[in-house]
Amino acid sequence: MAVKRLLVDVHTHVYLPRYANLLRTRTSVPRIVERERPGAQGVTEERLVILEDEPISGRPIGSQYWDRTEKLKFMDLHGIDLSIVSSANPWLDFLPAPSACELASALNTDLDEYCASAPTLADTALRRLYGFGLLPLALGVTPNALLDAVKQVAALPHLRGIILGTRGIGSGLDDELLEPMWEALAETDLVVFLHPHYGVDKKAFGERDNGHVLPLALGFPFETTIAATRLILSGVLDRHPNLRLLLAHSGGALAQLSSRLASCIAHDPVAATRLEHDARHYLGRLYYDAVVYGCEELGFVSDVISRSTGYANLKASAKDSAEAVDRAFGSKRMLFGTDHPFFPPLSETEKWKSVVENLEAIEGVQGWSEGDKAGVRGGNALELFGLKP
Ligand code: 5CU
DSSP, X not given: OOOOOOOEEEEEEEOOHHHHHHHHXXXXXXXXXXXXXXXXXXXXXXXXXXXXXXXXXXXXXXXXXXXXXXXXXXXXXXXXOEEEEEEOTTTTTTXXXXXXXHHHHHHHHHHHHHHHTSOBOXXXXXXXXEEEEOOOOSXXXXXXXXXXXXXXXXXXXXXXXXXXXXXXXXXXXXXXXGHHHHHHHHHSSOEEEEOOXXXXXXXXXXXXXXXXXXXXXXXXXXXXXXXXXXXXXXXXXXXXXXXEEEEGGGXXXXXXXXHXXXXXXXXXXXXXXXXXXXXXXXXXXXXXXXXXXXXXXXXXXXXXXXXXXXXXXXXXXXXXXXXXXXXXXXXXXXXXXXXXXXXXXXXXXXXXXXXXXXXXXXXXXXXXXXXXXXXXXXXXXXXXXXXXX
């Protein structure tokens, strides 16, 4: 009997009800505000304000952000069989340490329950929903509290990873205080999903009102690029080769800049001898969501990963790295995602443009076989998250 090839969404968010309620109580960003709908006297609506310097009008928010039925409806509409759901930014970054610890624990239990009571996937023992838990990454949280949270997440049956931002406990992800956390994560099967929130200095974006375009299109991916690069430079990937790190938005500009990074390292007396490998090698150790909306970009990232895999094999096989470049290698580290419920269509359409474009992008990559594409749509995720039907 032919096995159905599954569509698995690894980049899909939720604000769990407990978290949304917290945002409603807040008077500063991040928050959910209620305001009168423009042009509709007496009718109020909720707005999400999470980005620094975002106008108080924020953006519309509704049940698609917290209601599991809406998530499943969205999945059905787009033929998504299974989703690995993660809390959306800015997670617990803004809370004092004790509240962050308490809320992380409660939200992890909430998310496990959200997944555990979801429908099963036809003809399998799998649920349609699995999740990324949270660690209490907030200012002043101790390494031991992080270790406790890693243990909690690893023990919850429907949580298969954790999502984190780039701030760590205040000094970024290359902070030495996070070393025990990386060690503990590398010892589990948890996948670490690195996701942006802060973007880059807004001065870089000038004075003109361009809506949310610049922070989301450029700020987010540049933030991920910098965080992943700092992790590479800190030696975390050398010390923890088993760490499974998934980068949002295909790693931002990391693929494009990896040879420049390697060259800068090679020419820098501070960093030249620090790493065990050429910087490009580490790109072959990472995983990338396929949320880039274009087949050329997917193909390019896939080529760079393939080449990095070539760098990994280079020493062992003494092969010329060019020979080892095969686009299919890279595809194995790429995974379909939607970013739901962000990027809803501006006008009513049957399917979401953001989803359709990402699926078309996978379909259109030159040099990927049907098997490679099926892997990116779902097979790679099932493998990575240990969800073989
Ligand atoms: O549109 C946005 O603001 C976002 C966001 O905040 N987080 C995310 O994952 N995607 C889009």
